Amino acid sequence: MEIKDKVIKYGNDINTDLIIAGKYTKTLSNEELAVHAMEDLDVHFTKKVKGASIVVAGSYFGCGSSREAAPVALRAAGVSCVFAKSFARIFFRNAVNVGLPIVECDTDRINDGDTLRYVLGSSEVINETTGESIPVNPLPEIMVKIFQTGGLVQYFRETGGY
């Protein structure tokens, strides 16, 4: 599975309240979550993501509340993959479980508007704009499989277990 698109770049410590405000988490509708994704951080996010589905950030992406609605909102908004230097632990797990691909790597040499190409599970991401290959922390096989099926529920429906 190859992901290739333009980048929207943000900074460090993007918390789950910025990803999706608590007041929207009571809704279970993905469409509604998608509309409000990242709105407190970037009001143009939902427009931008249509032409640039890769989110790149600094360290500790997804910190704060453990709400599962955060990765759900990003995925529903059309985000294809999040690259960050590090992720908060529960966000990381939630992202895997809801099928939002996330990758740890040095993001300093990726800029807003760059085009990235990444094959899920591989050990490098190519910045096509700069021509640079950036090593990533390779995703374990089980996570690649979960991402490919679209999340844990779907994975278990298809496989019945690990």
Added chain:
Amino acid sequence: MGKTFAEKILSRCAGYDVTVGDIVFAKPDFCISHENASAICATFKKIGVDNVFDPDKIVLTFDHTVPASTIAYANAHRVVRKFAKEQGIENFYDMNKYGGVCHQIMCQEGFSAPGLVIIGSDSHTCTSGAMGAFAVGVGRTEMAGVWATGELWLKVPDAISIEVTGDFQPGVGAKDLILRIIGDMRADGADYCSVEFYGDGIENMSIADRMTICNMCVEMGAKNAVCKPDDKVRAALEGKAKSDKWEMVWADDDAEYLASYRYSLEDIAPAVAKPHTVDNYATISEATGIKIDQALIGTCTNGRLEDLRAAAEVLKGRRVKVRTMITPASVEVYRQALKEGILETLLLSGCTITPPGCGACIGLSSGVLGDHETCISTANRNFKGRMGSKEGFIYLASPMTAAWSALHGEIRDPREHFESASDKAGGGQA
């Protein structure tokens, strides 16, 4: 090279030696959920499995609103009751079953024990590390998956060791220590790490104190926290352990840690976490004089008998200046506090005893904050809006600090109480 506690536990799960970064498939010994079990039930049904993997390994409590404060919560309770009955889940602590906050139930009722793997759909699941368990919080979808398959993947975490030595000074408690540690390490200081506490300072502490410390490690990002288990843990499990699989497990002396720290309890002083982050540490002198409208003493962080006893000792024979909520961590704590006369002392000093549970900490019932109000709270989070109004302010502190501040209507140093108490007793030579 030796292994950390986390590496040892996860090597046992895997059946081979693992190291940091490896992915392990683990079969948890117990799974704990509270009201969010209603959402987990819905996801569980989507997976398309009829029965949970083992009803005896699932523990359910109600703690977020007990009794239910809204129709939505009453309906969530209904869903969980029905599911527990359908699935034959006996470890279901409904309101007529002597319940309490899920983390308290796990430790108090003998589910959490050394060497066991505990999974909970609540971020403060790490509390069970006080009993020597490897206890990890997960999301709802993940818990649904565990209910269906009995398994989950766990990444072997880096670990941080914290040696604690000595004994607390009068007026200082476990809350002051953990607030200091989080202040030093900051909110992401232990992200994805196993935080492993040991030393004579830990041995000197009650299990209640160890629970306070482990409970709050998630506030610096920890995957799990654990105190080296000892005879106190063994005694607490006597005749109570719900699994015979437990055994004393601890890190090797030559384990490799990402970082190691040392705290001497003699150096720990009363402290608060100022609004609106838990790592916003301040010494009590920096916060003294801040006016408060409410005090909250209890919850899963500081709602055990020892905590209520400490508050009662400060409040005895005096009257609080602001409304003060006492929220025991469980019905059992409530009963023992009643038996010891602690609740009478607290009631006579003007406190309101709420039903056991999360209480006002999550801003759903039992004392939510209004606009521009300030609360001193023994709970674990002071985020904006956590206890109600987004215009509210929460200072986190120990039960002694909260009680002494409640008497004065402003944040005050609880050591003042102990100085005057020792003067009266003819001591005070220090």
